[in-house]
Each structure stands twice: as C-alpha cells, then as structure tokens.
Amino acid sequence: MQLTQKEPKKLTLNLTSLIDVLFILIIFFAVSSTFIEQPGIDLKLPEAESSRAFSTQKVVLYIDKDKNLFLNDQLITLNTMMEEIKKLNAFRKDKSIVLKADTHAEHGRVIEVMDALRKNGVYKIIVSTAAPES
16 A cells, blocks of 8 residues: 655745734824924924924914914914913913914014013913924
C-alpha cells in the first residue's frame, strides 16, 4: 500500500484586513483631532519668537487696524465693552481675557483698551501673537 504525501501548504499573510484597520485609524485620528479656531475678523497678529499656544479662552477681544473692537466676533464700543465683558466673566473663575490686536492697530488704542480692562478688575490679559513664519 502506497501512501501519498501531501505537499505542505505555503503560509500566506493576508494584508487586506490590516490595511483596513490602518485606514480606519487614520480616519479616526483625522476626524477627532482639534482644529484651530479662526475668527471672522481679518487680523494680522504681530510675530514673536516666544509665542506659545494656549487653550481657547471664552472671552476674546479683537482690535483691528481701523480701531474697531470686537468681543467674541461681535462689534462693540469702548463704552459698552466692560458691560459685555462683565456679563461673560460672571460665570468664570478666572477673570481673564485674550487680547488680539492687529499688527497695524494703533499702540495708543491697545493701551487705552488695556487700561480700561485693568480699571474694571480684569488683570489677567493674555496678549495674543503669532509664531513667525519660517
């Protein structure tokens, strides 16, 4: 009686499922990553070598090159600024504000706004800058 020997099967690795998992992970990280919020106001922030990113604050004050004030994308005046900021800061522990002034905004206007903030108890003013483009 003659027994036939079976040829050993060659092992192959199916990469299809591995590629599927890899694409799903790439899609997951792309969708769940945080995106930088860009305001609807056209500002060119001054550049600073020591710029660091901070978490987004709830109260952001913009000064554009035409001396306009915007509080969280809403046009305000210097007279109504403190009323609006007090409303927004009423529910926050740290009474901080982010100040984003255009590069071409007048220095006097920026100081005037900072002075008004300090007079009304807002001492934590974060001046926003942009990292220089390389």
